Amino acid sequence: MHVLSDYEWRNNLGHLCGAFVFEQDGLLAGLDLWSIDGLGIPDAMPPIERLVLHGSSTLA
Numbered sequence: 001m002h003v004l005s006d007y008e009w010r011n012n013l014g015h016l017c018g019a020f021v022f023e024q025d026g027l028l029a030g031l032d033l034w035s036i037d038g039l040g041i042p043d044a045m046p047p048i049e050r051l052v053l054h055g056s057s058t059l060a
Helices: none
Strands: 002-010 016-024 027-035
Touching: none
Parallel strands: none
Antiparallel strands: 002 016, 016 027
């Protein structure tokens, strides 16, 4: 497995969430949404403009 992109955002309730896309053997293998702060589970992708590279923001 190789992560292709890794992003974070705050959902409408202010919880810090993450999303990453990964590949395996040269094929797109999946998209994972996860809770960074453990306060809420994301159930949908946010608008693209809310995504920032994971670890590069002041969202925390």
